[in-house]
Amino acid sequence: MGRWEPDAAGRLRRAAAELFGEQGLEATTVAAIAERAGVTERTFFRYFADKREVLFSDQEKFAAIFIDGVHSAPPDASALDAVAAGLYASLELFQPERRADSRIRNMVIAANPGLQERELLKMAGVADGMAAALRDRGVAEPSASIAARAGIAVLTSAFAAWLSDGETRELPELIAEGLTQLRALGGA
Template identity: 65%
Template sequence: MVRWEPDAAGRLRRAALELFAERGVEATTVAAIAERAGVTERTFFRYFRDKREVLFGDQEGFAGLFVEGVRAAAPDAAPLEAVAAGLRSASDFFTDDARDGARLRSTVIDAHPGLRERELLKMADVGDRMAAALRERGVAEPGASLAAKSGIAVFHAAFAAWVAPGQTRGLADLTEDGLRELRAIAR
């Protein structure tokens, strides 16, 4: 096992992703995850409520990256500029040393329709929260939702490109490309 993170939570996350990729999520037990990570089951439950939380844990923290970015944008920033600030805030969080883990996670999720749905709902929730943050800034509907949802489409595409085999460019870079592409398309 490659110990790409020194802490127990990181080892557990890596072990779970490897086992999910090898055996599928259903066939993987918490006992097997703990064993591969070299910790007890009790330690697993100190970090995660259940095995799926390894894939979808901390939705609040994840969505918060986007929302804080929107809130921190210049007061006179246009709606899509504020959304871009949200995407940048999230992109900066996913540094290149997180790419291998994200790649493995994407492989697992893409292989399970139920997990892909949950991922879709998770991103839709982030979009709803960014739209709410835009309305707090005085952006009216439907503009707020359109800007937020278009931004989510950009992030989704950039993330898929970031974890694609052989990709070496950073997520922040790919996100900027996507924002440029969105502007070009809507022109």
């Protein structure tokens, strides 16, 4: 076993994604994930509580990237522009080389209602965090919550398009398109 090799958590995530894609979530065992990653099962459990947790690890860090992006928007930015800053900050998580793994993750979640619910809760938590960041910037309710949830809707739509077969545009372009459409709806 290659326990001394760096980035055990990353190797476990990659191994899990590969196995989930090959045989599905239910048929994949922790032992198989650990073996493919070149670590022991004990090492797996140092990083993740169970195999489902591989799909949802680092939720706090995930949300913090969006929230920090909202906080870092220029002081005179509108609520929607601050949310856009949060969405663009998140792009570090969705690099082009991760598209294939993201497709597998999305496929696994789509096939499992319990995981779908957990994904929705994760994104609702991100929206709540962005709304709190907007309130910190002086945006009143319900505007803060509406802007944050609209931003998550833009991200969700752009992400689904990014993962669709045949899509060649990258996520920044799809987010920009979604923000343009959202702004157009506001002017309608």
